[in-house]
Amino acid sequence: MSREDELISVVVPVYHVETYIERCVESLLQQTYSNLEIILVDDGGDDRCPQICDEYAKKDARIKVIHKKNGGLSDARNAGMRAASGKYLAYIDSDDYIQPDTYEKMIYTLKKENADIAVCNYEAVTDQGQSITEKNQKMDIKDRTYSSQEAISNLCGPNYHYWVTAWNRLYKIKIAREISFPVGKIHEDEFTAHLFYDKAEKIVGISEPLYKYVIRENSIMTKKYSVKNLVYVEAVNNRIEYCMEHGLEEVGQAFLRWMSRYLMNVYDKLDIKDKEVRQTYDKYVEMYLKLYHSIKEKHKLDTETKAATFMLVHTPKLASYISRKILK
Incomplete structure (x- = not known):
């Protein structure tokens, strides 16, 4: 679908997810768009995640590992963003995963529409990968382009959560580098979503739920x-x-x-x-x-x-x- 002459950097913050990290990384390694720079940011956890990250780096040259002192999700994302060398950038949470053709479809659509950000729907799933039907009834993102103001307005719509999350998007790197996530804050995406959209002249939507959002019983979102x-x-x-x-x-x-x-x-x-x-x-x-x-x-x-x-x-x-x- 798309030539692979342009590098996509994918930033993966990693902290206490040894049960999930392999599924996440494998979904990246299996992407049909293979010109990826996968940046695993070890945020100072004391489980096996640091070792797992290093083992993956030995297996695939596309993987880079950053080991750092624990600073939280925002700090890890920022560290990965600063280290990125691709023309495009994406974030993925380390307990989630994506479809094999996610980045192929996102970069193709972004370039076809000459957009600055591509944003897709996501599917809420259980730990075992089963779709959570009641959470997937009103996917809000359509196959169309949106102005900056339209995207910002959607942040207070009834299905705003599809628009606020940082991880169901592909950004031009120049847009991604202009916005840092607020260190030490939860709801970090709420602090930044409008800033990303305001920097973009055009946003393109993809209605297909390419991203798999895993809802864990002990996650921040379910507490x-x-x-x-x-x-x-x-x-x-x-x-x-x-x-x-x-x-x-x-x-x-x-x-x-x-x-x-x-x-x-x-x-x-x-x-x-x-x-x-x-x-x-x-x-x-x-x-x-x-x-x-x-x-x-x-x-x-x-x-x-x-x-x-x-x-x-x-x-x-x-x-x-x-x-x-x-x-x-």
């Missing part, structure tokens, strides 16, 4: 909601500010409405009677309110956002109930 997840508010607040400053006022206000709903919804998910939890929640509500009032001074806000904000301040428990039972 019970905790106060640490509230950093998501900071991520979306940053996104709102960015939109308002870059002429995307309508999109920014959509995110503001989204954030008011989110803060309403999570109130009852937290142990709000715990003093530290309540203080942290209140801190993020104040962060939201500061941005809300600064936008309200310059723009007319819709009734839903104003009503949700009023309830957040005066009746947070009722607001949470309404969000979960009525506005879901």
Whole structure:
């Protein structure tokens, strides 16, 4: 389908995934597009992953290994990105895997449409590779091109998760190098998705779910909601500010409405009677309110956002109930 004269660098952060890493790497080695630079970033784990990475590097010259002190997912991705020498770059999480023709189809489509980023749907699967039907009903990405503003707008749609993840994309390296992931933060993709799309003049979608997203019982994504997840508010607040400053006022206000709903919804998910939890929640509500009032001074806000904000301040428990039972 596509000539293999241009190198794709694939960055794989590796940490405590010895049960999954071989499946991930094998899916890369079996790609029909073989001109790959596979960068395994050992993030300082104390299991067998460092040794497994080194063993793979001995077997295939396309594999490079970076051993580093533990710094988290963002730090590992950034290290791999800095070491990449390809014209294109992709990220893949080390407990996931991809179809054999993933990069062949992505680079072909990206080049055919002269796009800066290609993004595909993904399929949620179990540890054993079985499709999780209820999570794969509303794949959002279509076979078409999207403007930067369209892609950013999709980050607050009902199926936004297909647009926010860093690993179901292929980037031109010049785009990838402009954005670093925030070290020490969870929800790192929420902090960066809009920045990637804003740097791109054109994004091309691929409806086929080329990426296999493995949902593990003990993964970050399946753990019970905790106060640490509230950093998501900071991520979306940053996104709102960015939109308002870059002429995307309508999109920014959509995110503001989204954030008011989110803060309403999570109130009852937290142990709000715990003093530290309540203080942290209140801190993020104040962060939201500061941005809300600064936008309200310059723009007319819709009734839903104003009503949700009023309830957040005066009746947070009722607001949470309404969000979960009525506005879901």
